[in-house]
Amino acid sequence: MLKGFCLALISVIGVLAGPSRAAEVPADTMVLLTENLPPFNMAVDGKNFAQEANIEGMAAEVVRETFKRAGLKYSMTLRFPWERIYNLAREQPGYGVFSTARLPEREKLFKWVGPVGRYEWTLLARADSPITLTSLEQAKSYRIGAYKGDAIGERLLAQGLTPILALRDQDNVKKLLSGQIDLWATSDPAGPYLARLEGVRGFKTILRFNTAELYLALNKATPDVVVNRLQQALDQLRAEGFVDKAAARYR
Known part of the structure; x- marks a missing residue:
């Protein structure tokens, strides 16, 4: 294509000369x-x-x-x-x-x-969760939900974690609420925004691990x-x- x-x-070598050359762009x-x-x-x-x-x-x-x-x-x-x-x-x-x-x-x-x-990469938990973390290494013993194909899930896999991958990131909102996962690997502002769309507020940030x-x-x-x-x-x-x-x- x-x-x-x-x-x-x-014909477009001169295109970088400025907006006046826009006609030369393919x-x-x-x-x-x-x-x-x-x-x-x-x-x-x-x-x-x-x-x-x-x-x-x-x-x-x-x-x-x-x-x-x-x-x-x-x-x-x-x-x-x-x-x-x-x-x-x-x-x-x-x-x-x-x-x-x-x-x-x-x-x-x-x-x-x-x-x-x-955006910032974060691990979110329910408001009543007792989990506290200072590193991703400490998260290995928990069930972590992530989005299949997303950079955050890929990074967790590369660092030896085994996230539970969902086809849609918003599916992790319900999984976290129901206790199917302990933590949700998502981003700020995307994660909280998705949660609000599902009518959920109050998830707390357990760890920020990358920008x-x-x-x-x-x-x-x-x-x-x-x-x-x-x-x-x-x-x-x-x-x-x-x-x-x-x-x-x-x-």
């Missing part, structure tokens, strides 16, 4: 995929499929405005599950996926534009001139305060 990008490379439409990860990206109706204006969230707003500023065409679709859309973006030229953590083990799998958001930035990950076949154009546009938006204002609307 990115054939046109490659054919047009000669006209191909990049396919952007995302998931329900409130408050960063989510379907307006809360379902697991949405397109274009029916997708909202702080990162979705930032990505939209970045493409607009860069003069690049795109389509945006929210689908389920995360693992599927992540692999589509990794394998298919012309595809991108957001919001995803830029981890060392993922660095060479994509080309990156961002950050489009920032990560979220990115738009583009297929490796994406020309560098396009990646640079997008990054330049995002940097301009951040300098103008757009990114902070978008985040504030969902806090």
